Amino acid sequence: MSNATRINRIKDRAFKYIGLFCTLFGIIVLAIFLIDILIKGIGRIDWAFLSSLPSRIPERAGILTAFVGTIWILILTAIIAIPIGISAGIYLEEYGKKSRMANLLEINISNLAGIPSIIYGLLGLEIFVRIMHLGNSLIAGALTLSLLILPIIIVATREAIKTVPKSIKEASFGMGATKWQTIRQITLPAAAGGILTGIILAISRAIGETAPLIVIGALAYVPFTPESPMDEFSVLPMQIFNWISRPQKGFAINAAAAIIILLAITFVMNGIAVYLRNRWQKKIRW
Amino acid sequence: MKTKEKVIEFGLGLSALITILTTVGILWVLLVEAFSFFGKVSIIDFLTDTQWTPLFDEKHFGILPLVAGTLLTTFIAVLFALPIGLTIAVYLNEYAYPGFRKTIKPILELLAAVPTVVYGFFALQVVTPFLQSFIPGLAGFNSLSAGLVMGIMIIPLISSLSEDALYAIPKSLKEASYGMGATRFQTAFKVMVPAATSGIVVSVILAISRAIGETMIVAIAAGQQPRLTANPLVPIETITTYIVQVSLGDVPQGSIEYQTIFAAGITLFIFTFTLNSVSYWIKKKFQEKYE
Amino acid sequence: LDSNRFDEKSDKRGKIKIDGSSTVFPITEAVAEEFNKIYPRIRVSVGLSGTGGGFKKFSRGEIDISNASRPIKDTEIESSKKNNIDFVDLIAAYDGLSVVVNPKNTWVDYLTVAELKKIWEPEAQGKIMRWNQIRPEWPDEEIHLYGAGVESGTYDYFTEAIVGKSHSSRGDFTASEDDNVLVQGISTDKLALGFFGFAYFEENRDKLKLVPIDDETEDNGQGPILPSVETVMNKTYAPLARPLFIYVSSESVKREDVRIFVNYYLDNTKTLAREVGYIALTPKDTEEDKKRFFDFCLKYSNIKADSLENERKSN
Amino acid sequence: MSPIETQINQLKAETVKMFNLLIRQVSKSQEAMLDFDKDLSREVIVIEDHVNSFELKLDRDCENLLALYNPLAIDLRLVLAVLKINSNLERIGDIASGIAKFVIRYDKNFDERIIERASIMPMFKTCLLMLHEVKDAFEKEDTQISRKVFKQDEFLDEINKNAIKSLTEHVQKHPEDLEQAFYMMAIILKLERVGDQIKNIAEEIIFYIEAKVLKHTPKKQEKK
Amino acid sequence: MSPIETQINQLKAETVKMFNLLIRQVSKSQEAMLDFDKDLSREVIVIEDHVNSFELKLDRDCENLLALYNPLAIDLRLVLAVLKINSNLERIGDIASGIAKFVIRYDKNFDERIIERASIMPMFKTCLLMLHEVKDAFEKEDTQISRKVFKQDEFLDEINKNAIKSLTEHVQKHPEDLEQAFYMMAIILKLERVGDQIKNIAEEIIFYIEAKVLKHTPKKQEKK
């Protein structure tokens, strides 16, 4: 017995270190990657890099097109996906309870969330590019990405609404508020932090996506910044992909530099999301 | 008042309907194209032929090499990520100080937030050269390095979801075990992990599903050569890579080449759909256990 | 340059869509980039869908100019006609299709066309898998094949020239429309063998090893020959030397911006083709191109010859 | 059985014990009276100590039950009833030992005739009968039995009412019995009080079981 | 103030009212006795009805308090004390009206001398004084005052003890007072009982305030 106890104690001790190692492993790898990227790319980042159009000559190339394209995509996607996503989330959580339709919607959304992005690309290719003849334009890209992140926003909205206790909704009903008044005045403000967090994460996902845009045909030399949603475009991940595919060393450096920018955007957005989530969780203690 | 409420409800419902339309759209797109595809290619060939050369004159439409490539990279990724992810989950839940856990989790989650094209870059530019320095036969494109990097990408998926599952286990259970004189190790593996099994399984399934559907890492680093092999050192092609490969060109709509990407797409869809459904089912089934 | 004129140019607006051959892409990209500096408001986008893909769009009228690494096919002419689109084919540069291996590959000294055929013909699929199956003295190691994507003119040209039938080859090789991917693959794979446009070799000389090709016919130079400016220009690098084209749509030349661009293209292709690694046209070829384009414009643009001439000069 | 049930049953059993104790004491004091047995009288006085401490114990039990088990409805009524029954019983014990004290204090034996005249023994008998009955009623939770004692109490009242008259008559005939007559007077008064106490007990039992308050107001009605 | 405090205070106030009622009744019955005032006696008997219903009410209050507020510690002791004080007071009322009934029943007036001889008035006075004192003690929650009554009760006991002897002597001198003497005997016994009841009340007050049980066992000690 006591032998068994001793072995258990040793196992306990050992696991403590293994666990710590594994946890740090992920972080270390991330750090190595980041350092590697920084070493490769940081020197390349300057105003010219940010403000130049793409070029066949690595030293002349910049990310202006891709950066502006990313901003465009970000805004368009947000405009399309946020209202629909929040609305659908509200509907599912507050209205369509228990009906078979709601059940279907629920399963459907959980599945949509798991469908690989490239399949959305196929959808976008067929529907937006081919059938709606939008070509490989910003709007086609934004629509595709919107559909892609819609489930994320819906799920986040639902989760956030779920954390709003039934009790305060009942309180509102009990005061004679209508359903929509309750949602508008009580539920949404209370869930806003969670919804916002979800939206930021979803959009940060959208601006990191590459595959669906490739599928809808967005890889091209676009030496200008888009001016309307119908324009062709490039985005940072596409630019990175393009540069990675080029064999010249200069482009690898460019890719690294662009990755730094993309990661900075991604990390900042994630950071904001984490911050919001923490603040929101802290603020509201039911 | 009543009408306003109705209108609002209708509007919200319409938004929800878009998600159904999306699914219908996906199914429709995949099925229509795949249907014409299977009009030309027998499904038996599709499932049994061991070669995939739809773009060539000598056409073979055996999906197996692509499936093999997909599964190989996925397998490598999960093999790598599962033990690490699970260990992290247990460590954070059972051993780490709350403060440490609170800071480390978002950082780990960053691993999942890194755009995959960036991972592709790492795989190709960092990991492959590194591996080549001690694995001589390693090709420039290979499933090993793509798989490993994909593994890194899905570590937080496993660790975070598993940790959530562990965290959701009532603290009282942990206390019960301590109260019986169990060590933390025993508590973790005899009580907490079994209690969180469903959540952990779900996390692994989702990770697998994610790996199967992952595109950019394999497209950049694993090669573009459909090949029925279990050798992690040589170039292969996954379903997703194939779709990217074809998309980079511009095959004429309506041609069989064009339809192949939908045939590949529907295969991918079936894989991930099945996995997602299983995880959804598990989640639903075990959800209310501790409420 | 007088600033007034520059302003005039920088004020010119337009939107030009180009797609097609990835082989031609580097030249067009370079032209577009330079062009953009002078005409910043004429927005030129260049896709790389491959020659076939380019012609597809071209025939639907979706793009203005199609890059092509092979001449247009009859079927493609057909579908263009259906959409009332005529075209002019202009030679942009010459290319020598390069067969390359990894620099660490010490055994390949040259390859004959017959050997290439043996490797690439459809029957080879699943059979010719090792180097020593080509020449017994070569090592008993796997051979990893890389080639241009099937939508590319390069692939068409290569299969035509080597296998004897366009679009006919084995399928178990890494095929990419994006030649950079091939460069990447071959440069990191000791057992690799691949082919793509000369330009991509030129840009990556240090990572690749060029393989001399012997067509085993005496009429165009003896023994294995490496592709180079001379061997391509004098056609001794056979059968893999070829011309590269741009096709301009009859609908598009009605627009000033397209005309300006094509004229600029023809004026600058010589230097830029060299820069990106292709073999430039002879001045004679250039003149002929310009002439044919002028006539084409005259025919479709409803603009008088002299104003066209002015337009051309003002470049 | 829930803890409160156990407690309640225990309380009942203890109360029955108290009843028994009292019955013993009263019947002993009756005997002592009958036989002018001064030793027995002393025993009665000793029993009184028992009764007193038992009363304390029962009170304490009730208090604990109230404090710890928060009895309600029938349980609460039982506890309240027991509290009252308990003090009633204790009083009865007091009285019994008071009578015993008289036996001791009066240096001679009482005259048989005057005892006869004062109906002391019938009163004693009636008291004992009533005591048995209320005990029964309590044990069996039977309010019918309980109600019987009201009738019997009337008998005691009757004797009491006539006591002064008959004793006066007796003393006028036998002036030598004067002192004894005062004793008899006191004893009659005491026994009448015993009857009252038992009547109170009966009322408490009815209150406990039927939740009806019989005391005071509806008295006449119930007595019918 | 928490609901239970309100209730407790109310209960106390009601109990004080009950005290006052009783003091009124006893002093009236004393007057009636003194003046042989049969009308006043009837009033005493009427008051008795008040007392009875007030007793019921207080009992009911206690019951409700126990049922609804689950009093503990000092609160519980108060309720228990009030329950007992209440029935003691009611008994005192009974006795007062019993005396009044005698005044009515005895067709003539009592002889002043025999009243004097029986020390009825001093007893009455002492009883009233004791009643006032326990009321005071209860109102002020003062156990010192409460303890005073034990001494005074001894005085009553003394009179009671000598009653038979002195009444016998008296009747021997004045045989015509025989019947009156029996009445006096009964009244003395009753007043002595009043003293006992008040002593019980004092004990309950001490129990309530100090949580000490004085009844029975420690009696001697306390009496010192």
Add this chain to the structure above:
Amino acid sequence: MHILEANGINAYYGTNHVLKNINLQIKPHTITAFIGPSGCGKSTFLRMFNRMNDYIDGFRKEGEIIIEGNEIYNKQVRVEDLRKQVGMVFQKPNPFPKTIFENVVYGLTIRGEKDKKKLNEIAERSLRQAVLWDEVKDSLKKSALALSGGQQQRLCIARALAVEPSIILMDEPASSLDPISTAKIEELILQLKEKYSIVIVTHNMQQAGRISDNTAFFYMGELIEYDETSIIFTSPKHDKTQSYVTGRFG
């Protein structure tokens, strides 16, 4: 005479018959307590008085509920108006994550009241009624979530009072509070009796005893006994009530 009357109420969740032919009248300015074992239907019944069950799937009722003379399930009755008339306070304090002031005047603002002065007045009046004014008068603009549980519950009561209901329903309003807060709430409820009629569900029998005038005992969907509170607790008529209050259920 009666402010609330329930006649022949039956209620169902799907096929689950949870209230069985209940008849009950409530007089104005009284506190009525509902007691009974868990699941006996107390909450369901209570929530029918302001139709809070309307949104529950599968809920169905028979019988009529008449409040101040009107059958509340009548088509003409707007549920929003009914709820103004019949306020509700819940088991757990459920202030909105808004300021204290906004909480109190919520019922008015959703009815479009915008007059600042009036809102201020009503807020003060309601908070005073709920005996909370002194504690919060300096922090009306602070979040209601910063209050302690007991204060929150009083705030919820103030919120209900602000719309001047005639009846206030409370479903175990103190069950999540500590004893001290509970005592305060009970005191408050007793005070409110003067102006309102109150119906309260409670598991705490002492509580029912302490504050209510009448008590209704429910068992398995039936109203077993309805009487003065002290009678229910000291001498109930029905055996089931007796077993319940003496803790002899099983």
Add this chain to the structure above:
Amino acid sequence: MHILEANGINAYYGTNHVLKNINLQIKPHTITAFIGPSGCGKSTFLRMFNRMNDYIDGFRKEGEIIIEGNEIYNKQVRVEDLRKQVGMVFQKPNPFPKTIFENVVYGLTIRGEKDKKKLNEIAERSLRQAVLWDEVKDSLKKSALALSGGQQQRLCIARALAVEPSIILMDEPASSLDPISTAKIEELILQLKEKYSIVIVTHNMQQAGRISDNTAFFYMGELIEYDETSIIFTSPKHDKTQSYVTGRFG
């Protein structure tokens, strides 16, 4: 003489001084109840007896706790062994999601006990002691989660009994149960007294009254009064105790 002795205990969470110089002795085979207002430190003190506070950040203690003659915070004492000696039952039933059997023998299996026969014996014995055997003997292989709340809590008690502790600590063991289950648990606790010493934290004063021999009243981290239970409830010595039991806190 005493099975448990706490001498001069002070405890802190960070800078929060939650237990102040507590001295207390517990005799074998008694039930000791800890009562006091929320946050007064009852749980903290109880959990010190089997060192369940060890893993809490910032927890610090002074003083000594002696159980069966050994100071439990001594370096030589292994906490795993201590917890075998001092069993614990928690507020909410917390069976492991394993079979009933596995739950009961958990404490043995983690100590490496593998002998099937012995495990079976002990399982039966413990379940019998916990008065659960008859209810579960045919479903030992079923999941413990399928049991009702009250059964689960008895299972947890059985689980604690299986390792044969000498002391059993219970932190509000019935607070999450319905009255019927509560009564069963109370009965069980009374039975266990014969073989074990039991310390129980409870908010329910009646419960403390019903089952405990001695009661300790804590207030703001101090042990105010420790005496026989009936004395605490009927005639406490200390004013604070009196105020607390009579509900006059605030």
